[in-house]
Amino acid sequence: MASSLFFFLLTSLSSHFLPLSILSATVVEDLANLTPPPDFSTTITTNCLRDPLLRYCNNTSSSPMDIVEIFRSTIVASHLCNESKNPNCVESFPKIRINSRPKTAALYLSFDFFWKYCPLTVVEIELVNNSLKTGFPTNVLSCAQIRTLDLSYNQFSGFVPVQNLSKLPNLTRLNLSYNRFSEDKISDSGFFKRFNASSFIQSGVLTNVKRYKMKVLVLLIVFPLMVILLCFCFGWICLKRPDYLPRTCRRSNKFTSAMLDAATDEFSDQKLVSKTNRVDIYRGTLRDGTEAKIEVYTEKVSREKRREFAEECEAVFKLRQKNLVRVLGWCNGRNLRALVTEWINGENVGTWLSSSSASSWRRRLRVVMGVVEGICYLSEQWPEITFDLSTSGVLLSDEDQEPLISQFKIGDGNNSSTNIFKFGLFLLEMITNLRPDEEQEDSERRYLEYIRVHYPDNLGRVIDEKMKLEDRSMEQVKQAITLGLMCTDKPPLKQPSLTQIYDMVVSLYDH
Numbered sequence: 474m475a476s477s478l479f480f481f482l483l484t485s486l487s488s489h490f491l492p493l494s495i496l497s498a499t500v501v502e503d504l505a506n507l508t509p510p511p512d513f514s515t516t517i518t519t520n521c522l523r524d525p526l527l528r529y530c531n532n533t534s535s536s537p538m539d540i541v542e543i544f545r546s547t548i549v550a551s552h553l554c555n556e557s558k559n560p561n562c563v564e565s566f567p568k569i570r571i572n573s574r575p576k577t578a579a580l581y582l583s584f585d586f587f588w589k590y591c592p593l594t595v596v597e598i599e600l601v602n603n604s605l606k607t608g609f610p611t612n613v614l615s616c617a618q619i620r621t622l623d624l625s626y627n628q629f630s631g632f633v634p635v636q637n638l639s640k641l642p643n644l645t646r647l648n649l650s651y652n653r654f655s656e657d658k659i660s661d662s663g664f665f666k667r668f669n670a671s672s673f674i675q676s677g678v679l680t681n682v683k684r685y686k687m688k689v690l691v692l693l694i695v696f697p698l699m700v701i702l703l704c705f706c707f708g709w710i711c712l713k714r715p716d717y718l719p720r721t722c723r724r725s726n727k728f729t730s731a732m733l734d735a736a737t738d739e740f741s742d743q744k745l746v747s748k749t750n751r752v753d754i755y756r757g758t759l760r761d762g763t764e765a766k767i768e769v770y771t772e773k774v775s776r777e778k779r780r781e782f783a784e785e786c787e788a789v790f791k792l793r794q795k796n797l798v799r800v801l802g803w804c805n806g807r808n809l810r811a812l813v814t815e816w817i818n819g820e821n822v823g824t825w826l827s828s829s830s831a832s833s834w835r836r837r838l839r840v841v842m843g844v845v846e847g848i849c850y851l852s853e854q855w856p857e858i859t860f861d862l863s864t865s866g867v868l869l870s871d872e873d874q875e876p877l878i879s880q881f882k883i884g885d886g887n888n889s890s891t892n893i894f895k896f897g898l899f900l901l902e903m904i905t906n907l908r909p910d911e912e913q914e915d916s917e918r919r920y921l922e923y924i925r926v927h928y929p930d931n932l933g934r935v936i937d938e939k940m941k942l943e944d945r946s947m948e949q950v951k952q953a954i955t956l957g958l959m960c961t962d963k964p965p966l967k968q969p970s971l972t973q974i975y976d977m978v979v980s981l982y983d984h
């Protein structure tokens with residue numbers, strides 16, 4: 474009945490005013506040029522009397538009937554009917570179907586007045602594959618009687634007005650597939666029972682309320698948890714294994730217990746190189762592959778001492794000289810204090826002295842010269858240092874035979890007199906290839922006594938026989954022994970200063 478009424482209007486339009494067949498201009502031109510015929514208001518009044526349910530028959534003071542808009546909507550209707558290839562637009566207008574014609578579809582969607590007075594005969598709306606990029610076209614919902622709504626293959630976005638769609642009682646086929654709608658917190662699960670998943674293929678809409686809730690759960694709970702976990706991991710890495718951080722975001726000189734644990738296979742015996750009552754020395758491999766010597770100080774110390782330890786480590790870390798082993802960093806943990814230096818492949822001077830390659834005085838003197846240069850640099854840079862100079866603590870690198878002082882006595886305070894004493898012992902050992910027997914009590918005193926007994930006339934007895942000394946060298950060696958004995962003077966009355974030592978060794982070396 475509605476359809477005949479609508480077409481009564483169209484027919485009356487065509488018969489009294491404009492036959493549809495000659496509506497040849499475009500809809501836009503017609504909208505601009507055509508004006509309602511004089512009897513148009515009579516026509517719609519007649520129509521409304523016949524069917525007051527017609528959408529335009531709402532003549533109230535709050536929403537008065539707009540004759541011009543109704544007229545314009547009939548013009549659009551007549552064009553749209555033809556565009557949609559309805560079989561006979563004079564008799565029926567059941568469907569709006571504009572597929573794969575983006576411009577036409579967009580144009581007709583923009584005629585709000587048409588949709589407002591949507592003809593009651595329309596039961597099917599298809600706007601498929603039109604690249605429409607707006608939000609959901611809510612104006613089509615004015616056609617509340619529709620049975621089919623197909624908006625697939627567009628680029629609609631935003632939320633789907635589920636509530637409004639639910640209110641359409643006759644809608645049985647809905648297709649929103651292949652669009653870009655937003656996921657919605659859709660509470661109306663009935664809506665999704667009415668239309669199954671094939672209405673929402675790749676539409677952006679989540680049809681499964683449970684899945685939606687899962688997503689919300691993930692976003693609200695799991696995601697923050699992940700973030701917290703990540704922060705935790707990051708914090709853990711920062712605290713425990715900063716070597717896993719990129720080089721630029723960490724202090725390369727800081728080692729943690731965990732890092733040293735990993736470098737030394739948890740301080741395994743295989744990695745233990747030497748052990749004294751105060752220092753354990755390990756050979757470890759850092760994460761970047763660097764071989765390192767790790768000196769672990771086993772003594773338990775106070776918090777104050779630990780602070781001093783860190784300061785001293787910081788100081789040795791800055792030292793750079795060819796006769797000092799390079800300090801890579803340190804660890805100052807509550808349970809582990811350690812100094813990490815580069816690993817030098819080479820033998821220590823003590824071992825070297827016993828080998829045949831130490832038979833030249835000149836070469837021994839070169840080692841002494843290097844050591845003196847090293848300790849002068851050390852005490853210049855850092856007067857407070859105590860160095861634990863001994864033939865076993867100086868290495869000859871395999872590469873260039875350059876002597877490298879490899880042991881610092883970190884955390885012992887300053888004693889320059891001790892330093893010079895230690896150098897004296899070192900020098901005497903270099904000449905005699907004899908050293909105090911550490912097993913014995915008072916060994917250093919007895920050792921020095923032994924040398925002094927033969928000084929100065931009987932020195933042949935104490936000088937290492939391996940050195941084949943000519944007269945000139947003999948003279949130098951004697952001078953060196955004199956220097957060694959001066960350094961080891963106790964109480965240190967005759968002890969020379971480091972500068973004096975340096976000058977003397979240089980003059981020996983240069984002659």
Ligand SMILES: *[C@@H]1O[C@H](CO)[C@@H](O)[C@H](O)[C@H]1NC(C)=O
Nearest residue numbers: 493494495496497552555556
């Ligand atoms: C109706 O559509 C046909 C093609 O489908 C077209 O040739 C004709 O001009 C159209 N008529 C009007 C009045 O728009």
Ligand SMILES: *[C@@H]1O[C@H](CO)[C@@H](O)[C@H](O)[C@H]1NC(C)=O
Nearest residue numbers: 525526527528529530531536
């Ligand atoms: C007329 O307007 C009223 C309220 O404004 C609405 O309930 C009714 O559905 C309208 N009639 C038609 C045919 O649109």
Ligand SMILES: *[C@@H]1O[C@H](CO)[C@@H](O)[C@H](O)[C@H]1NC(C)=O
Nearest residue numbers: 514517518532533534537538
């Ligand atoms: C709408 O109602 C007014 C009076 O309220 C009347 O004058 C007018 O003719 C009516 N319009 C139509 C199209 O029926």
Ligand SMILES: *[C@@H]1O[C@H](CO)[C@@H](O)[C@H](O)[C@H]1NC(C)=O
Nearest residue numbers: 572573574575601602603626
């Ligand atoms: C959409 O329209 C284009 C032409 O505008 C056509 O090539 C394409 O096959 C159409 N796709 C579908 C799914 O209809």
Ligand SMILES: *[C@@H]1O[C@H](CO)[C@@H](O)[C@H](O)[C@H]1NC(C)=O
Nearest residue numbers: 593616617618619641642643
């Ligand atoms: C739904 O269809 C029935 C039967 O065709 C019809 O009576 C009813 O008016 C339609 N509902 C709407 C809102 O058009």
Ligand SMILES: *[C@@H]1O[C@H](CO)[C@@H](O)[C@H](O)[C@H]1NC(C)=O
Nearest residue numbers: 611612614615634636637638
């Ligand atoms: C959709 O429904 C809401 C309330 O349910 C209403 O406020 C809004 O005007 C409706 N929109 C359309 C286009 O029908």
Ligand SMILES: *[C@@H]1O[C@H](CO)[C@@H](O)[C@H](O)[C@H]1NC(C)=O
Nearest residue numbers: 645646647668669670671672
């Ligand atoms: C989905 O509903 C349509 C009718 O709207 C029906 O043809 C189709 O078989 C249904 N598909 C599934 C998987 O239920």
Ligand SMILES: *[C@@H]1O[C@H](CO)[C@@H](O)[C@H](O)[C@H]1NC(C)=O
Nearest residue numbers: 625646647648650671672674
């Ligand atoms: C919606 O359109 C897609 C693509 O053409 C199709 O695969 C799907 O079956 C349609 N769903 C319904 C309910 O018509």
